[in-house]
Amino acid sequence: MAEARRPVVVRLLLGLVVATALMVSVEAALRLALGPPDVPLLIEGPKGGLFVERDGRLMPTQPDVLRTWPRSGAERSRPRLVVMGGSSMVVGEPGERAGEVAAARLDMEWVNLAMPGADTGHLVAMRPALTELKPDVVLIYSGHNDWGNAVFGGLYRDVATVRVAQVRGVLGRLRTYGLLEQALGARQIRTMPPERALDVQPLTATQQAAILDDQRYRLRRIVQQARAEGAQVVLSTVVRNDVFPSAWWYCPDRVAALGVEPVRDRVPDLSALDEAALATARSTSDCRDLDYLAALRDFEQGVPGAALRLRSLVESDPVPNRAPQAVNDAIRRMAAQEGATLADPDEALRGPDGIVPPRLFMDGMHLNGDGHHALAEVFVDAVERARADAPR
Numbered sequence: 001m002a003e004a005r006r007p008v009v010v011r012l013l014l015g016l017v018v019a020t021a022l023m024v025s026v027e028a029a030l031r032l033a034l035g036p037p038d039v040p041l042l043i044e045g046p047k048g049g050l051f052v053e054r055d056g057r058l059m060p061t062q063p064d065v066l067r068t069w070p071r072s073g074a075e076r077s078r079p080r081l082v083v084m085g086g087s088s089m090v091v092g093e094p095g096e097r098a099g100e101v102a103a104a105r106l107d108m109e110w111v112n113l114a115m116p117g118a119d120t121g122h123l124v125a126m127r128p129a130l131t132e133l134k135p136d137v138v139l140i141y142s143g144h145n146d147w148g149n150a151v152f153g154g155l156y157r158d159v160a161t162v163r164v165a166q167v168r169g170v171l172g173r174l175r176t177y178g179l180l181e182q183a184l185g186a187r188q189i190r191t192m193p194p195e196r197a198l199d200v201q202p203l204t205a206t207q208q209a210a211i212l213d214d215q216r217y218r219l220r221r222i223v224q225q226a227r228a229e230g231a232q233v234v235l236s237t238v239v240r241n242d243v244f245p246s247a248w249w250y251c252p253d254r255v256a257a258l259g260v261e262p263v264r265d266r267v268p269d270l271s272a273l274d275e276a277a278l279a280t281a282r283s284t285s286d287c288r289d290l291d292y293l294a295a296l297r298d299f300e301q302g303v304p305g306a307a308l309r310l311r312s313l314v315e316s317d318p319v320p321n322r323a324p325q326a327v328n329d330a331i332r333r334m335a336a337q338e339g340a341t342l343a344d345p346d347e348a349l350r351g352p353d354g355i356v357p358p359r360l361f362m363d364g365m366h367l368n369g370d371g372h373h374a375l376a377e378v379f380v381d382a383v384e385r386a387r388a389d390a391p392r
Contacts, residue, residue: 049061049125050062050065050122050125050126050129051128051129057073057132058128058129058131058132060129062115064090064112065112065114065115065129067112068110068111069111070109070111070133074132074133074134076109077109078108078109079107079108079109079136079387080109080133080134080135080136080137081102081103081108081109081110081111081135081136081139082111082129082130082133082135082138082139082231083099083110083111083112083113083139083141084123084126084138084139084141084142084222085113085114085118085123085141085142086115086116086118086142086144087114087115087116087117087118087145087366088114088141088144088238088365088366088367089112089114089141090112090114090116091116091362091366092366092367092368092369093369096369096372096373097372098141098373098375098376098379099112099114099141099376101372101373102139102376102380106383108137108383111133114141117149118142118145119142119145119146119148119149119215120142120145120146120214120215120218120222121146121214121218123140123142123218123222124218124225130225130226130229130231131229134229134230134231135231136232137231137232137233137234137383137386137387138226138232138233138234139234139343139379139382139383140219140222140223140226140233140234140235140236141238141343142219142238143215143237143327143331144238144240144321144322144323144365146211146214146215146323146327147320147321147322147323147324147327148247148321148322150203150207150211151200151247151320152200152247152321154201200247200248200319202248202318203318203319203320212326212327215327215330216334219330219331219334220338223334223338223340224338227338232341232386232387232389232390233338233340233341233386234340234341234343234382234386235331235334235341235342235343236331236342236344236345236378236382237327237328237331237332237342237343237344237345237347238323238327238328238331238345238365239345239356239360239365239367239371239375240314240322240356240364240365241322241356241358241360242307242310242311242314242356242358243267243296243299243307243310243355243358244267244361244363244364245263245264245267245268245292245364246288246289246292246313246314246317246319247319247321247364248264248318248319249264249289250288250289251285251289252289254281254287254289254290255289255290255293257277258277258278258293259272259273259274259277260272260273262289265363266363267296267358268293270293270296270297273297275297278290278297282294288313288316288317291313292310292313295309295310295313296310307351307353307354307355308353308354308355310355311354311355321364322364322365328344328346332344341382341383341385343378343379343381343382344378345374345375345378349374349375
């Protein structure tokens with residue numbers, strides 16, 4: 001019986017090898033002919049989209065982009081640095097924003113393709129701008145809004161979206177998969193400004209994994225788009241303020257009973273904290289807010305390890321409007337895989353306690369003037385390395 005089955009097994013294995021070889025050949029041929037996969041991504045906004053044709057030129061509809069949009073199109077007197085991201089690259093005083101400061105130090109023209117609320121999906125849809133601008137260097141600083149838009153926009157609440165993101169995370173680099181999605185009429189839709197839901201809900205581990213899958217897929221696509229326009233690419237990690245409270249208080253009444261106002265727009269004042277009551281409350285409740293207050297108190301008192309406890313609470317937050325460490329790890333790997341230059345402020349700006357100093361931030365992720373200048377130093381180094389690697 002075993003001898004009779006052997007030819008069948010051999011034929012199955014040979015068939016599998018032939019099928020695999022055929023799929024690899026088809027994939028290689030499609031990549032050579034058509035390039036990497038590209039799933040259509042549409043942006044809907046008050047004026048229909050991110051860009052309009054005007055007098056034969058592409059013009060942005062978003063005010064934040066229009067402010068730095070060059071009148072000369074692709075022509076320029078200096079090398080052009082295009083920055084892509086969300087509000088982290090917009091919020092700040094004129095002349096003090098990290099991309100602007102870096103461009104000035106590098107003697108480059110600065111074009112800011114950053115918009116409040118823009119996630120990697122919005123950035124993918126900016127491909128026409130890269131074609132119009134023909135940048136010398138594209139710097140991508142994006143990570144937080146994929147998570148904030150999921151938390152406050154309800155983007156991953158339906159099972160189908162999560163399943164598609166999971167499949168795309170595995171097969172998204174295949175041109176054959178991209179063609180299949182196009183043939184089935186697949187498309188991703190983003191609004192600008194992003195829609196915000198009133199019923200904020202914690203994200204499950206499955207939803208968070210799907211967000212990360214989509215984020216990796218789209219970041220890779222942005223890098224490939226920039227490369228296709230002849231630009232050098234700088235891919236940056238993102239920084240966050242681990243001392244800032246969560247976007248959601250889980251037991252605000254218990255926090256208030258301890259003498260602390262559960263605020264979301266600033267670090268809470270602990271001057272009236274009832275420490276004995278906090279110790280009792282923590283022994284009888286597993287509310288993460290109580291752990292946050294204890295870690296914050298210890299951080300303010302200089303207790304060793306308190307900063308890393310705060311960081312751990314951000315990592316485990318069920319309402320993660322700040323990018324988890326997995327995002328920066330993915331960015332580092334992608335820079336190496338795609339041959340992009342890595343800017344790593346998440347590593348460069350950390351203090352001896354293991355976190356980026358909270359004095360550099362306005363809130364949980366937006367930098368103040370000092371923070372922008374510190375980030376600009378990291379950008380300058382990365383852009384200089386990218387330009388040094390550019391073909392002559």
